[in-house]
Each structure stands twice: as structure tokens, then as C-alpha cells.
Amino acid sequence: MTGMAADVRVGTGWDLHRLEEGRNLVVGGVSIPSPKGSVAHSDGDTLIHSIIDAMLGAAGMDDIGTLFPDTDPSYCGADSAELLSQVFELVAARGFHVCNLDATIVLQSPKLGPYKAAIRQRLASLLGVEPSCVGVKAKTAEGILGELGTGSAIMAQAVVLLGT
Numbered sequence: 001m002t003g004m005a006a007d008v009r010v011g012t013g014w015d016l017h018r019l020e021e022g023r024n025l026v027v028g029g030v031s032i033p034s035p036k037g038s039v040a041h042s043d044g045d046t047l048i049h050s051i052i053d054a055m056l057g058a059a060g061m062d063d064i065g066t067l068f069p070d071t072d073p074s075y076c077g078a079d080s081a082e083l084l085s086q087v088f089e090l091v092a093a094r095g096f097h098v099c100n101l102d103a104t105i106v107l108q109s110p111k112l113g114p115y116k117a118a119i120r121q122r123l124a125s126l127l128g129v130e131p132s133c134v135g136v137k138a139k140t141a142e143g144i145l146g147e148l149g150t151g152s153a154i155m156a157q158a159v160v161l162l163g164t
């Protein structure tokens with residue numbers, strides 16, 4: 001093989017939040033009408049938190065909890081989309097761009113199907129890519145997996161590929 005291989009870096013992220021009545025549910029920067037929402041120091045956007053960790057992991061940087069500690073009052077109620085923008089800038093400053101992103105959300109209810117296009121669009125604009133570079137899958141927990149199955153928790157995992 002001749003020439004130089006493209007410098008690409010893969011990263012994975014995972015996040016979980018408890019859900020309670022009377023809280024807001026924000027997924028991928030999109031507000032979802034729901035009787036239950038995330039219990040969190042920030043806005044509890046589980047999907048964006050998993051994407052942030054995937055981006056930081058790919059860039060060889062610290063994780064979300066180190067960068068935005070939940071003991072820091074300035075992140076109380078923080079807009080996770082704004083945190084993702086900050087991470088995008090940090091990663092871009094190291095010479096990386098996002099090649100693509102793929103993510104899965106596990107949420108028993110409400111069903112996220114009607115919101116997937118809006119979530120893809122929002123994430124694409126935050127990451128400077130076309131929506132075709134953003135994969136968003138939503139699944140239920142099939143009523144099992146403990147608190148995920150009873151609708152008392154939301155989980156997300158993400159894979160991000162960065163290129164130079």
C-alpha cells in the first residue's frame with residue numbers, strides 16, 4: 001500500500017439518566033413532550049452526553065464529567081446542546097472534523113419515531129455535517145431491563161468518527 005492513510009479516530013460514549021414526573025425530557029437538543037423527564041444536574045440530555053463522550057474519546061481528551069463537573073454550579077440546568085458546541089470547538093481546535101455519528105436511544109416511552117428527523121437535523125447543525133452523516137435509532141427496552149423497561153430511565157450510546 002502506498003501513500004498515507006487518512007487519519008481517522010473512532011470514539012464511543014454511553015449515558016443513562018433516571019426519569020421522573022415533572023421534569024423536562026430533552027433528546028438530542030429537541031424537547032420531547034413527556035410526563036417524565038431526566039433527573040440531572042444539567043438538562044439531562046442523555047443522547048448528547050453520550051455523543052460528547054464519544055467525541056472526546058475519539059480526540060483522546062478527558063471525559064464529560066471531567067470537562068463539565070456536576071459539582072460545578074455553573075452547569076446547573078446547563079443546555080447540553082451548548083456543551084456539545086463547546087466540545088465541537090475543542091475538537092476542531094485539534095484539527096478534527098466529524099465524519100459521521102451513529103447513536104441509539106433506549107426509551108420505553110414516549111416513542112421517539114416522530115422526533116428522529118428533528119433530532120438528526122439538530123445534531124447535524126451542531127456538528128457541522130449533513131443529516132445524512134447522523135444516524136439516530138430509537139428502541140424501547142421491550143418492557144424488560146429493569147428501570148429502562150418500566151420507563152423510569154433513558155439510555156443512549158453513540159459512536160463518532162473524527163477525521164483530520
Ligand code: MG
Pocket residue numbers: 015016017040044045046049
Ligand atoms: Mg448524563
